[in-house]
Amino acid sequence: MPDDPLGRIAPDPDDRGRGAAVVAGAPAAGEGLGERLDAMAAGPGLLAELEALDLGALPSFELPEVVVQARRVAARAHALEAAAAAALARHPDLRHPDLAAVCRSLPEGTAFVHADLAAADLSARLLVSPGEAKLLIREGRAYAGALADTGAALADGRIEPAKARAIVQGAGDEPAHVAAAVEAEVLPRVAGRSVKQVRADVARALNRVDPDGAADRHRTARAARTVSRPRILQDGMAGLWAVLPAADAVRLDGMLDALARRSRHAGDPRTLDQLRADELLDRVLGRTAHPAAAGGTVAPSHRDGAHEHHDAFGLVAGSDAEPAQAEAAAPAGVAPTRAEVAPAPADLVAARPRDGREAGPRTVVHLTMSLGTLLGADDAPGDLAGYGPIDAQQARAMALDLGSTWQRVVTDPLSGTVLDVGRTTYRPPAALADHVRHRDKYCTAPGCPVPATRCDLDHTRAYHPPADGTPTRPLGTTCAHNLGPLCRTHHRLKTAGILRVHQPTAGEFIWRTPTGHAFRVRPGTDEPTLHLGAPPHPPDPPLPF
Incomplete structure (x- = not known):
């Protein structure tokens, strides 16, 4: 060769x-x-x-x-x-x-x-x-x-x-x-x-x-786990990158999100990103909570005589923006929209250890696997929400750990139909929302990697009429073939009409961009995104959906 x-x-x-x-x-x-x-x-x-x-x-x-x-x-x-x-x-x-x-x-x-x-x-x-x-x-x-x-x-x-x-x-x-x-x-x-x-x-x-080599590969990769040294960013900030076993990384991400959302629900003015970073620092460094001033600024932490401002360090990590933050970052002319279906604070279950100290809220991680994998009949990989494929051995171990915060999703190995959704550690959302998120897995926009669990549930065909009462297309219904997860950015662009989407069948989305390109996406499957080329007419006139 x-x-x-x-x-x-x-x-x-x-x-x-x-x-x-x-x-x-x-x-x-x-x-x-x-x-x-x-x-x-x-x-x-x-x-x-x-x-x-x-x-x-x-x-x-x-x-x-x-x-x-x-x-x-x-x-x-x-x-x-x-x-x-x-x-x-x-x-x-x-x-x-x-x-x-x-x-x-x-x-x-x-x-x-x-x-x-x-x-x-x-x-x-x-x-x-x-x-x-x-x-x-x-x-x-x-x-x-x-x-x-x-x-x-x-x-x-x-x-x-x-x-x-x-x-x-x-x-x-x-x-x-x-x-x-x-x-x-x-x-x-x-x-x-x-x-x-x-x-x-x-x-x-x-x-x-090579299913037999999965355990050895994971053992070798696990041995390389690390946290990087601070990487210099602009304006006195630094970034850290952690390489962890997938299960631990997803749990850590979920815990930071849950702690941040609990603080937001209690009235903390900081954004989710700021809260996630501060919660990590507070717990690792043993600092006290950051008091918020009336103007929304955060006072420095005072512990053991230290005077460190919470913004002295930054953590490079992806998370959804809160409405106020997203509104500030929205493109010009794009009106902010509220999430049609958002995680409720009641979804977070607080746990209290035996010593009486308050622990952080428990989080739920979704693990999808085929029935054959769960029973040991085959070694098809599972899917860890927010991460991706995980080998069968680890998937079975997580699924059998019933005392943990995993939510096991068992599917038919041939059709992929959801057979069982475990609900033991938190109050689930509505059954329909649960079904749509498990069906699509990710934001439905072409190539968007945001997991469905962190997306808004959007009506593909608008459910509400325009505020000004002008004539519009027929209003959509709240059903499986008219719902799909959208990250906050794509939700705003779609609501503003910058991006247009049609759902011809449940779980199939046709997107069109301002330049006239069209794409077919089935985010919950392994089918590739198809570039459908140019529309039959110029993109300026209203599209048929």
């Missing part, structure tokens, strides 16, 4: 538009700028075509296509970058005759290999960390070896660098036959998947291809 993935590239018209479809009445393939550029190889010719375009004169529909084609050129450049990094690690100049002596002089337990020397060289030249340079070398080796098809797709611009890297990070260190089997399962449908979805696809495929 050749070392250089670029030597394997030959444009294949049959690979164009993989995973895409065209709306009835849309322009035929080849009529638009995107189709013409997509037929070109990702190389100097395509770059020259892109540079010659007058971007200001293009219609809005074509501009996203230009972005897509520019990313194809960048993908080919990344393939060359990785191949050159791998070649550097193989270069005779890095096979230093005194390497063994150098290794012996290092601290005990530290060993350098040729890739480490090449990474040190690259990190100095590129001004990146050695770890980043070593990952680039790892990519180049994988693309020239067991993951050669991924390297070929990257060099032809048919897969983005972040998605190719996700495949390498998930399967690149596995035996060649395992890595190739995972690649064969994941690569054909990667075009319609986000980076997060590709990572989940790789994890699921790896568990299916």
Whole structure:
């Protein structure tokens, strides 16, 4: 097999538009700028075509296509970058005759290999960390070896660098036959998947291809758990990154959310993000609570003579904005909307230990698995809400831990229909909301990774008439085929009419953007997002939904 993935590239018209479809009445393939550029190889010719375009004169529909084609050129450049990094690690100049002596002089337990020397060289030249340079070398080796098809797709611009890297990070260190089997399962449908979805696809495929190795992989990964050193951010802030076992990370996230929401319900003026960060610091550092002044500012913490303001540190973590925060961050002209279905404070159950001290609220984590996995009849991976696929052994252990805060969701292995939803640790939302969130799992917008448990439940067809009483389309009903989870950002954009969505069948969502692009999303399934192309008419007139 050749070392250089670029030597394997030959444009294949049959690979164009993989995973895409065209709306009835849309322009035929080849009529638009995107189709013409997509037929070109990702190389100097395509770059020259892109540079010659007058971007200001293009219609809005074509501009996203230009972005897509520019990313194809960048993908080919990344393939060359990785191949050159791998070649550097193989270069005779890095096979230093005194390497063994150098290794012996290092601290005990530290060993350098040729890739480490090449990474040190690259990190100095590129001004990146050695770890980043070593990952680039790892990519180049994988693309020239067991993951050669991924390297070929990257060099032809048919897969983005972040998605190719996700495949390498998930399967690149596995035996060649395992890595190739995972690649064969994941690569054909990667075009319609986000980076997060590709990572989940790789994890699921790896568990299916090599279920016996799941425990060893988890043991090895668990041994690498860590909390990073503070990373410098602007304006006196710093970021921390924690790598934890999935179950512990999801529990920690849920506990911080529950504590923050309880404080908000009690009238604390801080946002959820601020409260999550402050709650973590208060508990880890043993600080007292931060008193809030009348103006909404937070006073410094005073404990053991320390005078530290709570904003001295920051934690980089994703969470939903509270209404006040989201209103401030909303795009101009977008009116804020309240959540149609929001978690109620009563969903948080306070627990009190035997010593009488008040503990934090208990949280619930949803774990979805097939009936066969639960009974041990097969090893299909489970799905940990807010994280993704988790191997069968861990899923069974969590499901059988009935005294914990897991909510077990058992599904039929063939149809995926929910068979059982455990409710033992908190008061559940309405059955309909429960069903819709389990059905869709994530925000229904294309590529949005926000879990349904952190989304608003939105009526796809508006339930309420406009405030000004003007005529409108028929009002929607509150039913499964007219509800779907939307994160706060996409909810606002949809309510403002910037994004339009239609739900032709329950759990199937057709989105249209201001530039006229349409996408079909089934967020609760493994089906890829389909780019449906251009609508049959210009996007300016009102759309039929």
